[in-house]
Structure formats: C-alpha cells, structure tokens
C-alpha cells in the first residue's frame with residue numbers, strides 16, 4: 001500500500017502489522033473454524049464486507065459476490081443497492097446482512113428494512129458513518145443523507161424482528177449508544193478511511209469489548225487481508241471479520257468462484273495460525289499470544 005499522509009488505511013495496516021504472535025505447539029489439534037451467528041452455522045468467521053456497485057467490477061457482481069459467500073458457507077454483508085439486487089443476492093442461498101444508508105428519506109429506510117425482513121435476510125442494519133461529506137451532508141446517487149440519533153435508531157431497531165447491525169462504530173461512546181438502542185451487532189470500522197487519522201479498529205476494539213461485554217456481536221473490518229489479520233481481530237474479542245477490497249479483486253478475476261477461493265484461502269490461513277498457537281476453535285483464541293511490536297506509520 002502506498003504511503004499517504006493521514007491515510008487511515010495505511011495507519012490501520014501499520015497497526016495490524018505491529019501485532020506479533022507467540023507460538024504454542026504442545027497439545028495443539030487441527031482447529032475448527034466454524035461459527036454460529038444469528039441462529040445459523042457458518043464454516044468461517046470470514047465474512048464479505050458490505051460492498052455495493054459491484055456491477056462495475058463484474059456483470060451481476062453483487063449476486064456473484066453473494067454466491068461466492070454461499071459456496072464458502074460464509075456470511076455475506078451487502079451495502080446500498082436496490083431491492084431487486086438484494087433479492088438476487090438472497091436467491092443464491094447466501095445468508096445476507098443488509099446494510100442501509102442513513103437516507104434523509106427515513107420512510108425509505110423503513111421500507112428497506114421491511115423488504116429485507118420479508119425477503120429472508122439474515123440481519124439488517126445501517127452504516128452510520130456516511131452522513132457528511134466535506135461539502136455538507138453526503139449525497140449518493142441523488143439521495144441525501146442525514147445523521148442518525150440514538151432515539152431514531154431505537155425506532156428502526158424496534159421496527160423489525162431481524163437482528164439489527166450498526167456499521168461504522170469506532171468509539172466506546174457509539175458502541176454504548178448502540179447497546180442502549182438494542183442493537184445486536186456492530187462493525188468496528190472507519191469505512192476505508194472516511195476520516196483521516198481515524199483510529200485503527202483494533203486499537204479501540206479492546207475498550208469496546210470491555211464496554212459492551214457479550215450484549216452484542218462485535219465484528220471488525222478495514223484493511224484485513226489474511227487469516228492472521230482475522231486471528232488478531234478474534235484474539236482481541238471480535239466474533240468475525242468483514243473483508244472487502246481483497247475479495248472484490250477476486251470477484252473481478254474469477255467471479256463467484258474467486259470469492260469462494262478468497263474466503264477459503266483466508267480461512268485456511270486462520271486455521272493454520274490457530275494450529276500454531278494452540279487454539280482448537282474460535283473461542284479458544286487466547287489474547288495473551290499477542291504482543292505489540294513497534295508501531296509507526
């Protein structure tokens with residue numbers, strides 16, 4: 001990755017690379033990478049990130065992306081996009097977490113939540129970090145955004161039977177507000193650097209874990225590329241991780257099959273790292289294997 005002053009992607013990568021692992025061999029076994037989430041079983045804690053506009057990468061890109069996740073028996077997040085697109089993703093058999101933007105038109109958010117529930121999404125939620133741009137309120141494809149209040153969030157959460165997931169949490173303050181609102185999962189993320197000098201998600205993850213305990217599932221994304229990266233997130237308390245751009249590249253190269261291969265390769269790397277550190281399953285990953293090396297960016 002090319003260095004750019006203040007680039008949160010670069011800082012996040014440098015932080016991930018500063019975390020080093022002990023090795024533990026005695027009593028190790030072949031690890032199980034399986035994970036239960038929201039009532040379903042998955043083969044891996046490696047999930048696809050909430051991407052969108054993948055028709056620019058490959059024909060029928062969102063559905064192909066979802067099919068790749070389904071082939072790997074992995075959770076598939078979906079970002080913004082029309083209802084038909086979500087239907088195409090769910091039709092592949094993928095278990096989809098639909099992430100909706102904070103549109104100024106709040107009714108459209110309720111409609112999208114209802115649609116996701118009726119069409120059989122695994123969970124639904126919102127990315128709270130796209131309300132502003134340097135020019136004022138953010139506007140995507142002609143749709144204006146507005147920030148979300150905790151009170152509004154409670155209403156959205158209470159409007160659905162689906163588990164509600166908030167993406168874009170990067171502080172204990174927001175994590176606690178999500179907890180108060182009844183959110184069932186958060187993605188600790190800076191959304192590939194929407195703010196320069198944003199904290200690396202793993203720098204704030206331990207504080208968030210301490211604040212929310214096991215009241216919700218905690219996921220991580222941003223600049224994760226390998227099974228070792230995923231392992232580091234799990235060691236600090238995350239349940240699972242989302243991978244975006246690296247899987248997008250695989251989608252471009254080989255479609256759904258590439259996405260499956262990408263997820264499986266990261267999962268194998270995770271399994272190897274678990275085996276080399278005596279973790280028999282995801283819950284057994286021990287945070288004391290990790291040490292901080294030097295961190296500069």
Ligand SMILES: Cc1cc2nc3c(=O)[nH]c(=O)nc-3n(C[C@H](O)[C@H](O)[C@H](O)COP(=O)(O)O)c2cc1C
Pocket residue numbers: 049050051052053078079080081099127167189190191192221222223224242243244245246
């Ligand atoms: C092409 C593209 C489209 C994205 N669309 C969305 C979106 O609609 N909603 C969302 O919450 N995040 C969206 N994201 C952000 C990703 O979910 C993720 O947070 C980010 O890419 C960091 O993960 P990565 O470093 O693994 O790519 C998008 C990212 C990319 C690259």
